[in-house]
Amino acid sequence: DWLFTTPLLLLDIGLLAGASNRDILTLVGLDAFMIVTGLGATLMKIPVARFAFWTISTIAMLVLLYYLVAVFGDAVSGSDPDTVSTFNALRNIILVTWLIYPVAWLVGTEGLNLINLYG
Secondary structure, eight states, X not given: OHHHHHHHHHHHHHHHHXXXXXXXXXXXXXXXXXXXXXXXXXXXXXXXXXXHHHHHHHHHHHHHHHHHHHHHHHHHTTSOHHHHHHHHHHHHHHHHHHHHHXXXXXXXXXXXXXXXXXX
């Protein structure tokens, strides 16, 4: 479902920001790459491969978040104050919640198993 829901989320925030179609498609493509490599990290049986795919996915996510802040932030900067405020709030929610996931994966049962499933 993430290959459907997160691109829609990024499409919506891109349209709100007034970003170009090219910038929105770039971000959606990066999102799809991040999800597929994250899935690979979860499905791999060899630990080195798991962490390699996790690293690739996490780097893609960091680039995606930077792009969201820098490019979409520039696109929205000329908008009215209400639009800028709404964009900033939504962007910050995405930043915080999406940054939690790779950390949870790493310390959870999929990664280093420092926290059990019910922890």
